[in-house]
Amino acid sequence: MNGITLTLRVLHRGERHLAQELVTVAERHRVEHEVHHVATDLAVWSREHVRRLAETAAGRGLDLSAASDRDADGVFATLRRKASEAMGRRPATGLLLLRDLRELHVAATENSLHWEMLAQAAQASGDGELLELASACHPQTLRQMRWTNTMIKNLSPQLLTSP
Template identity: 55%
Template sequence: MNGVNLTLRVLHHGEKHLARKLTAVAERHRAEPEIHHVALDLAGWSREHAQRLSDTADRHGLDLRDFAGTPLPHLLSALGEKTAETVVHRPEPALLLLRDLRELHLDAAENSVHWEMLAQVAQVAQVAQVAQVAQVAQVAQVAQVAQATKDDELLGLASSCHPATLRQMRWTNTMIKVLAPQVLTSL
């Protein structure tokens, strides 16, 4: 397995993991409408990223499909509602929320690093291929152009998904900045 395939696999796993954690946080903090709804929206972004990564990996000869599937948010909603009702009446739900936001931020940051790595390797590969194409015969140019198309695809994927991951990080960071003073001074 080459480094690009490894990065695709790790990033696919990271986006699926983040989607599951965002969904869990949304359900756990159902009593906080902003947290609940925004976390569900952000989970959808990560699920879309995972699907796009899987599609791209297929074209690179890597199978990332998850045959077990992932539970849909509505399957957990009944349990989530009861959990949210319980959590809102406990003295530490705000501390739990801060912990959840911190973990989400760190997970999104890890994904962000992998998106950046993918974008950088795609850019470097494009530059190297342009240099090689200038030095090889006509027949080899066709193969190089085909390979460059894959790298264009990787760069396009990273360029379109990475900004959403950065927005996920900004949301968690903003929520931590807003909530931390209130929570930590009220203990």
């Protein structure tokens, strides 16, 4: 296994994790409509990255499909939705939202670093397919990072200073 193969595996796992976490956060904070809708939309990007990474890896003899795109269990999604509706907008919910946004940001940042590493390796090895993949997907990961960062900046002052 070479470094590119390892990076494809790690990035596939990271994008799958980010997609699942975005869905979890969207369900957990369903009453926060912007969070719910944007996180749901951003999860679609990560699922697409997972699909494209699996296809690219398959062309290199690496099978990532077995671990591909598992949605959250329906039971847990239902429980998160009911808990979100029951909790509403309490101060503790805001702190949970900040924690969730921070964790999403860290996960997106890690994926961004792996996309950058893949792009650099693709350039060094002259691999146009990998470079195209990274060039198509990395900007969306950067957008995921910008959204989480903006949400944290907007929500932190009020949530961290209110009694």
